Amino acid sequence: MGAFDGAFDNLRGDQISSGFWGEHTSTIDWCEKNYVHTPYIAETVNTLTNLPSILLGLYGFFSVLNNGLPKRFAYCYLGLSLIGIGSFGFHMSLRWEWQLMDELPMIYVVSYAAFLILETSPGLEFRYGILGPLVMIAWDIFVTTSYIYLPNPVYHQIAFAIILITTTTRTAYLAFKLPPNHPSKVKIGKTMAWGVVTFAVGFGIWNIDNIFCNQLRVIRDAIGPLGVLVEGHAYWHLMTGYGSFLIFTASILLHLCIKVSPDAYTFDEKAIFPVVYPVKSDDRRKVKQNGHTQ
Template sequence: MSSSTVGFWGPSTSTVDWCETNYQHLFHVSELFNTASSLVLVVVGLIGFVLHRHVLERRFLLAFALLSVVGVGSTAFHATLQREHQMLDELPMLYLAIVIVYILLEDRPQRRFGNWLPVLLFGHAVLVTYLTAFTRGNAQFFLFQVSFASLEFYALGRTYFLQRRSPDARVKRLFRLGIAAYALAIVLWLSDIQFCPTLNETLPAHGLPNPQLHAWWHVLVSCGFYALLLVIAHHRLETLGRKPRLTSTAGGLPRVEAAPPVKETHTASLY
């Protein structure tokens, strides 16, 4: 954990304090690098929404929008290390994971599970919201991580099988890039927790700075999520018969394009 230096926002009230030294650079920002890197989540979500607002269903646009909401909450959390702002970071992460699970389960042109699936997922969202918001200390951190990780790893595994069935080499390449970024992000996240004394004490003692691994987690997980969501979207558009193709913007950013929705499936696939 980082130092207990107190700045503008007072003592930390969050259940976790990351390895970046608090208030080392600015009196008004507790963790400068973690705060600044959180804005990447906001930007990537907005880019995904804008590029695909006329191509993808609302479920995908909701996922991109929630990614930006996560970024806003993460920015507030790392800037203040206050518990209420921690909830603005963690709860949208859970909701985003639930939306992705819905997308992956409800993957046919017509709805497979009726109303009970969204009701079940909504109930799960209420439960994890309660557990995350009304537990304290290590128990809160553990419950959040278990709740989020279980949804996350199901989604990653399901996406792996989707890309295996795709004959498009570009989809497979995008998946490899996305999963590599995501896996490296997880390694850095764990390393930031496990090796904090080394990062904050041993390295500076030898003239080396803390590499701010949690900040790199924000950047890499943003890129990985964007790539993997496009893999899922490509499969969804194929299922709807819309002949998707992976292209790129002038800046090289990948995007999915597709033919307009056919009339008979348009209503069924709005969400």
């Protein structure tokens, strides 16, 4: 481990520190009380609320394949599933190995999204050839190695935030450059905004759960089984999973608008789980009449 072991010990209180999976070796033990519902899962609510992200990622992954989109976009959604699986194992066991399987894929997936959003030259060939993937891999190796030797959760959050903010800023800039009256611009803007807001609200609830952990535990004890509805970190899982799904969908359409055509692909922004699909020939003519082509 390292100098920052137990960086979040203030959240643990009188938490049980071992269980079915052995001694807890993670640097974080969340506000949810351990082994309340079953002796086989350390944090039941935090564990099970990863299932929607896993399923959403698989849904997005297969939608890309079924709709004939370039496979590179399927890996974004698959990454969401992998993060969910890692987080599931982490909260189930509170083991350091599973903590890495939760936190490091977050870096990898956002790095991959950043790589894609920087590849904005026309056509589906990579703009920077092999150099782009090599830079992405080098960044991921650096963060992985440094985090293993400096296992401070704050360091991971800073590294994640840097690349997330960079990617989001770049995405917003590219969306702004789309033809002003084109329907895709509105779809992308609204869906991206909903995704970012959902993500941000989840982040806020997570921090409320951290800061007011003791008070929230009193409330959970008082309301009995309904206490599962006051597990703040669980909302982080649900909201960031859904927010990421919306952001990926909007980014994929944006990417295809730039690299292929603003008229070739679309998605139903009214759908709860929108996915990108090719525009049919008749619909494509309608899109061109309502907007501008590049």
